Amino acid sequence: MSVAPARAPRDIAAPGGGGVGDSALRPDGVLKVRGEFAYSSDLWIDGMLWGATLRSPHPRAKILSIDTSEALAHPGVWTVLTHEDVPGRKHFGVDHTWDQPVLAFDEVRHQGEPIALVAADHPETARRALEKIRIEYEVLEPLTDARRAAFDPAYPRVQPRGNVARHQPVRVGDVDAARELAEVVVSGEFQVGMQDQAFLGPESGLAIPAEDGGVDLYVATQWMHNDLEQIGPCLGLAEDKIRMTLSGVGGAFGGREDLSMQIHAAMLALRTGKPVKIVYNRYESFFGHVHRHPAQMRYEYGATKDGRIVYADVEIILDGGAYTSSTKNVVGNAASLAVGPYVIPNVRIDAYGVYTNNPPCGAMRGFGAVQACFAFESMMDRLADACGLDPVTVRQVNAAAEGSALATGQIIWAPLPMAEMLQTARELPMPAPADTGDLRDLPGGVSQTTHGEGVRRGVGYGVGLKNICFSEGYDDYSTARVRLEVIGGEPVAMVHTAAAEVGQGLVTLEAQIARTELGVRRVVIQPADNRVGDAGSSSASRQSYMTGGAVMTACQAVREGMAALAAARFGHARDDLSFTGDKVVSESAGVLGTIAELLGDAVIEETREYHHRPTTGMDPVTGRGDSHAQLALCVHRAVVDVDVDLGLVKVVELAAVQDVGRILNRVALEGQIHGGSAQGLGLAVMEEIVVENGRVRNPSFTDYLIPTILDMPPMRLEILENADPRAPYGLRGAGEPSTLSSTPAIVAAIRDATGLALTRVPVRPEHITGSS
Amino acid sequence: MRVGFTVNGREETADDVWEGESLLYVLRERMGLPGSKNACEQGECGSCTVLLDGVPVCSCLVAAGQAEGRRVRTVEGLAEGDRQAPIQEAFVECGAVQCGFCTPGLLVQAHDLIERVPRPSDADIREALAGNLCRCTGYEKILAAVRLAANRRAENP
Numbered sequence: 069m070s071v072a073p074a075r076a077p078r079d080i081a082a083p084g085g086g087g088v089g090d091s092a093l094r095p096d097g098v099l100k101v102r103g104e105f106a107y108s109s110d111l112w113i114d115g116m117l118w119g120a121t122l123r124s125p126h127p128r129a130k131i132l133s134i135d136t137s138e139a140l141a142h143p144g145v146w147t148v149l150t151h152e153d154v155p156g157r158k159h160f161g162v163d164h165t166w167d168q169p170v171l172a173f174d175e176v177r178h179q180g181e182p183i184a185l186v187a188a189d190h191p192e193t194a195r196r197a198l199e200k201i202r203i204e205y206e207v208l209e210p211l212t213d214a215r216r217a218a219f220d221p222a223y224p225r226v227q228p229r230g231n232v233a234r235h236q237p238v239r240v241g242d243v244d245a246a247r248e249l250a251e252v253v254v255s256g257e258f259q260v261g262m263q264d265q266a267f268l269g270p271e272s273g274l275a276i277p278a279e280d281g282g283v284d285l286y287v288a289t290q291w292m293h294n295d296l297e298q299i300g301p302c303l304g305l306a307e308d309k310i311r312m313t314l315s316g317v318g319g320a321f322g323g324r325e326d327l328s329m330q331i332h333a334a335m336l337a338l339r340t341g342k343p344v345k346i347v348y349n350r351y352e353s354f355f356g357h358v359h360r361h362p363a364q365m366r367y368e369y370g371a372t373k374d375g376r377i378v379y380a381d382v383e384i385i386l387d388g389g390a391y392t393s394s395t396k397n398v399v400g401n402a403a404s405l406a407v408g409p410y411v412i413p414n415v416r417i418d419a420y421g422v423y424t425n426n427p428p429c430g431a432m433r434g435f436g437a438v439q440a441c442f443a444f445e446s447m448m449d450r451l452a453d454a455c456g457l458d459p460v461t462v463r464q465v466n467a468a469a470e471g472s473a474l475a476t477g478q479i480i481w482a483p484l485p486m487a488e489m490l491q492t493a494r495e496l497p498m499p500a501p502a503d504t505g506d507l508r509d510l511p512g513g514v515s516q517t518t519h520g521e522g523v524r525r526g527v528g529y530g531v532g533l534k535n536i537c538f539s540e541g542y543d544d545y546s547t548a549r550v551r552l553e554v555i556g557g558e559p560v561a562m563v564h565t566a567a568a569e570v571g572q573g574l575v576t577l578e579a580q581i582a583r584t585e586l587g588v589r590r591v592v593i594q595p596a597d598n599r600v601g602d603a604g605s606s607s608a609s610r611q612s613y614m615t616g617g618a619v620m621t622a623c624q625a626v627r628e629g630m631a632a633l634a635a636a637r638f639g640h641a642r643d644d645l646s647f648t649g650d651k652v653v654s655e656s657a658g659v660l661g662t663i664a665e666l667l668g669d670a671v672i673e674e675t676r677e678y679h680h681r682p683t684t685g686m687d688p689v690t691g692r693g694d695s696h697a698q699l700a701l702c703v704h705r706a707v708v709d710v711d712v713d714l715g716l717v718k719v720v721e722l723a724a725v726q727d728v729g730r731i732l733n734r735v736a737l738e739g740q741i742h743g744g745s746a747q748g749l750g751l752a753v754m755e756e757i758v759v760e761n762g763r764v765r766n767p768s769f770t771d772y773l774i775p776t777i778l779d780m781p782p783m784r785l786e787i788l789e790n791a792d793p794r795a796p797y798g799l800r801g802a803g804e805p806s807t808l809s810s811t812p813a814i815v816a817a818i819r820d821a822t823g824l825a826l827t828r829v830p831v832r833p834e835h836i837t838g839s840s
Numbered sequence: 841m842r843v844g845f846t847v848n849g850r851e852e853t854a855d856d857v858w859e860g861e862s863l864l865y866v867l868r869e870r871m872g873l874p875g876s877k878n879a880c881e882q883g884e885c886g887s888c889t890v891l892l893d894g895v896p897v898c899s900c901l902v903a904a905g906q907a908e909g910r911r912v913r914t915v916e917g918l919a920e921g922d923r924q925a926p927i928q929e930a931f932v933e934c935g936a937v938q939c940g941f942c943t944p945g946l947l948v949q950a951h952d953l954i955e956r957v958p959r960p961s962d963a964d965i966r967e968a969l970a971g972n973l974c975r976c977t978g979y980e981k982i983l984a985a986v987r988l989a990a991n992r993r994a995e996n997p
């Protein structure tokens with residue numbers, strides 16, 4: 069048997085009460101505020117070693133030789149590993165892409181690519197040993213031009229498989245014919261910089277070698293089973309030899325969908341026979357995960373004079389960097405949502421994901437829809453100007469609704485009250501004018517850059533449409549095991565899934581669902597691990613829907629078992645019986661007894677998989693397809709003050725109107741909308757990984773800025789509940805939509821204040837002052 | 841070297857400390873107190889905030905040797921036994937905790953604020969917490985929690 073670490077994930081009893089719809093408290097909240105929650109960087113076990121990773125300083129180079137002898141001789145070093153030591157498959161990659169070397173061999177394709185590993189008895193010893201590994205490189209000129217990668221067949225290849233990871237067209241009607249009919253034509257070129265997830269908990273984990281030759285892995289991830297599909301073959305181990313347990317996750321936002329230190333720590337542990345912990349520092353974290361794809365986008369819309377769009381001609385290039393990661397699915401999203409929630413009869417969209425020697429890009433909250441949303445919302449404002457309409461009206465004129473078709477031909481079959489949501493956003497009360505007597509109210513704050521002179525206010529709107537759950541024909545499912553038994557005289561529901569709690573509050577919701585479905589008060593959430601079936605990823609705003617659905621159906625199966633016992637015991641028909649407040653209740657006869665008495669020593673355990681309705685792929689030529697399982701909408705109104713002399717922006721207020729189908733936990737839900745809006749604000753005005761010639765210039769929180777409490781304004785929320793009849797409890801995934809719409813709303817507000825075109829995010833002071 | 845100081849009211853020592861080790865590292869890896877967090881280890885995020893002789897500091901920027909003989913209070917020292925401090929209660933109740941990685945540093949910083957300033961305005965709260973990054977919450981619920989804890993404290997001093 070294997071030994072558990074001293075600080076390890078454990079069963080968590082959900083406190084208090086609260087069923088579906090109540091603002092139940094987080095089960096892990098008390099542990100977290102007491103500093104007792106076991107994050108993956110907190111893991112500790114006697115005798116453990118520390119692992120460290122040597123990474124390429126070059127974005128593109130041939131590796132001529134690797135000499136580890138000096139590092140191996142360094143006191144305190146236990147082992148040094150290179151690609152030759154990878155026990156099994158030499159490549160990994162999320163979603164079966166298998167193109168990323170576990171450790172680089174012939175060539176490095178991006179700065180920060182891992183090349184060698186060290187295990188030592190102190191983290192500083194490990195770091196110093198890294199400096200003693202000698203590598204001879206033949207440095208090559210990095211290939212960093214995404215446009216050439218997309219279109220120039222003469223451009224050298226980053227990957228043997230060619231430079232285009234995916235090209236997805238969408239074709240509707242006849243754009244060339246429609247061009248003749250258009251009375252107004254607007255066009256623009258837009259860019260989105262590379263955004264980082266910047267989760268606060270660094271990549272980290274602990275690998276413990278086991279007696280059976282396998283390994284116990286404690287890691288922070290978004291999708292345990294997909295990790296396992298990659299780790300197993302690379303280690304040359306059967307999956308049952310790898311026992312994964314989710315350790316505390318300090319945020320994810322897409323950045324933990326790809327592997328980071330998992331295989332590396334396991335290799336070091338298996339080689340040394342000792343537990344090995346790896347913790348990245350912030351610098352390494354910037355190289356340790358994929359980022360949001362930077363985008364170059366060209367849009368042209370034609371419309372009638374009254375603002376009705378007759379055609380859209382769109383080209384989107386997404387720079388995926390050196391390896392595939394999620395690029396193909398990101399392209400699918402960008403293509404299918406390229407014109408957003410607007411009804412356009414003639415459409416030509418071409419979305420490309422390409423390889424370059426820039427840092428690899430993959431999943432980040434909003435996943436391909438964020439980039440397109442900035443462009444199409446900017447286009448809506450241009451169209452409003454060209455037609456002399458206000459920005460809300462032009463959106464309402466073209467708004468999709470229930471029954472409309474997306475560009476892909478997919479019919480929106482659930483409520484989508486977009487025009488009404490825009491109206492609501494417009495009519496919300498406006499914030500007061502800035503108090504020029506309090507510097508903290510002004511752009512620049514206590515830096516005293518202005519006392520109100522040069523400050524102009526602007527208002528802008530943004531609408532985002534996000535697909536929820538996995539799309540394009542993926543058989544998306546989650547699994548839950550629910551066990552009901554009497555412990556200490558009370559019935560207790562134990563909920564076990566492999567779904568990753570990354571901060572979003574899934575564990576809270578699981579407990580709420582168990583209480584609602586089983587009528588019991590006490591719920592225990594077991595640590596997520598791979599001793600239960602796949603739950604899919606904590607991404608695509610899908611876990612409330614998918615794992616929520618799985619817990620719901622497993623609970624319903626347990627309830628059936630209880631009902632059978634109760635029917636036999638009390639002689640009532642099953643449909644006369646229900647369970648609430650730990651009691652068995654008959655509709656006709658009232659309380660019959662307690663669940664505890666009914667169960668006695670019996671244990672009822674059920675495992676269920678939950679699948680959402682099937683979707684289809686996108687046609688490779690026309691893009692047609694019923695490709696999304698669910699769609700969710702958020703509308704933002706942003707109010708900003710801009711110091712036009714210095715280019716400083718203060719976001720004064722963000723208002724969001726979002727339709728969530730059904731509120732399952734208002735407090736947790738509001739937290740998702742706030743947090744998503746904040747990340748959109750970051751992209752609008754501050755966040756970018758600056759890459760020059762393949763090199764990251766700002767891999768630190770000193771130079772990569774994320775919003776602080778001073779940057780984030782008060783928010784006003786209007787939450788609608790138009791149920792989606794096909795989803796559990798009528799819910800609509802809620803984690804991502806606000807991330808889409810807050811960025812264009814804020815940029816529109818800055819345009820409104822300054823009159824500038826602003827075609828690139830993040831907007832920098834020099835874009836406003838014109839000094840760049 | 842050997843380093844000794846008072847942590848949450850208890851005398852602690854650590855042996856074989858390397859000169860470059862931070863207070864944060866010694867707390868987390870040598871004294872079994874991993875509550876203080878390591879989000880950046882470069883003084884930019886506030887997740888490692890502790891009170892050093894009663895003053896909030898980023899423990900990642902304090903060399904362990906500088907703490908010699910001094911008083912350190914970490915997030916683990918905010919509660920009294922099973923009873924959470926008011927600021928801890930408020931964070932749980934208000935939904936100010938998501939992933940929670942920022943939480944220990946914010947709690948220490950906010951605790952210090954409400955001890956010093958009885959009824960802080962929103963602007964005061966924002967100023968006091970400006971050095972603590974949170975990536976999950978957008979800060980709205982954190983503000984609500986600090987207001988709640990401050991009000992409760994003002995009502996029941």
Ligand code: FES
Pocket residue numbers: 877878879880881882883884885886887888889898899900901
């Ligand atoms: S870890 Fe100390 S400030 Fe970030």
Ligand code: FES
Pocket residue numbers: 268318319571936937938939940941942943973974975976977
């Ligand atoms: S709750 Fe995750 S960083 Fe603040």
